[in-house]
Amino acid sequence: METASRDREPITITRNGTGVVVLLAIEEYEAMETTLHLHSTRTNAAQIQQSLADYAAGKIQSGELCD
Numbered sequence: 691m692e693t694a695s696r697d698r699e700p701i702t703i704t705r706n707g708t709g710v711v712v713l714l715a716i717e718e719y720e721a722m723e724t725t726l727h728l729h730s731t732r733t734n735a736a737q738i739q740q741s742l743a744d745y746a747a748g749k750i751q752s753g754e755l756c757d
Contacts, residue, residue, distance in 0.1 A: 691713065695716075698717065700714050701713040
């Protein structure tokens with residue numbers, strides 16, 4: 691558990707040479723849950739992909755957050 695927590699790398703636990711369980715740091719698991727939630731609808735997933743494409747193409751505008 692210390693290694694998974696410290697290195698934030700998944701550890702595969704095997705039985706008879708076959709992976710059956712993965713041990714993750716809680717932060718990694720929570721990040722995966724958030725990512726899955728954000729991609730849970732096609733509309734959200736499409737918007738995220740478009741935003742990433744816009745960023746990669748340099749189509750970004752800086753701004754300030756509103757209160």
